[in-house]
Amino acid sequence: MKQIVILSGKGGTGKTTIAAALAHLASQNGKAVMVDADVDASNLELVLSPTILEGSDFSSGKEAVIDPCVCTVCGICGDLCRFDAIAPGPDAFRVDPVTCEGCALCYYQCPAEAIRMEDTVSGRWFRSETRFGPLFHAWLQPGEANSGKLVTLVKQKALQLGREARADWIIVDGSPGIGCPVIAAATGADLALLVTEPTLSGIHDLQRVLKTMEHFRIPSLVCVNKADINRNRAVEIADFCKARGVPVVAEIPYDDAVTQAMVRGMAVTEFGNGAVAAQTSRVWDKIQQTLNHQKGVG
Secondary structure (H helix, E strand, O other): OEEEEEEEOOOOOOHHHHHHHHHHHHHOOOOEEEEEOOOOOOOOHHHHOOEEEEEEEEOOOEEEEEOOOOOOOOOHHHHHOOOOOEEEOOOOEEEOOOOOOOOOHHHHHOOOOOEEEEEOOOEEEEEEEEOOEEEEEEEEOOOOOOHHHHHHHHHHHHHHHHHHHOOOEEEEEEEEOOOHHHHHHHOOOOEEEEEEOOOHHHHHHHHHHHHHHHHOOOOEEEEEEOHHHOHHHHHHHHHHHHHHOOOEEEEEOOOHHHHHHHHOOOOHHHHOOOHHHHHHHHHHHHHHHHHHHHHHHO
């Protein structure tokens, strides 16, 4: 079972569009399990139209709760809270759950033991079925932390099911950037596909995410999406990748067919046989060749 993660240094490069197409192609070549690891703004489900089979709350931490029947209104908790999350109320001090960071200092210092720490519900994760196979996805409530922890959870669920079902592929649609959720999405991957676009910010952020993958020793391939909107930048990306020894496996042209496919809730490789579908199929072929070469070398 091979694990592929699709990443981009910035949002809007078309990463999820390509991830959906790869899920479609992978399902035609064996069993695939998909993971939408962009828990802050998941959208792979918009293309895969999942049927939810299982869902569960996700807790990323704890928050303080004051029992008004026990509180003596001594004010120690409010004085100690450096987040200004505790304020006096009509009959007792109260905690603002939005600003409480769950540090538990008030819990340990309350002389009346009127404070308890309760788990917070920060989001939910789901196991769903799609026409391409199982999908694990999640959403994190706005402003909540520990997105990396939630990504790790949905990946663990996907890997467990993948082993049980003897899946051939785990396809992970990661989040943009290089932060904790990206690192969690890439952990354990056999290969990273880095999707970029021929813009100044696209080149800059490709360099950042490629450096991150090199740090974790994850082999990478690069795909330039909408490559024809700025040929000079596309050439610059190709030269940069060549100097780093990183293969550019495809240059996908801009095409309104992508928008039409998305409106219909279809992967671009389902929608037609145009240039975008052909180049995306080329990406999938290169991924398989690279993984087969790794297996042969190993």
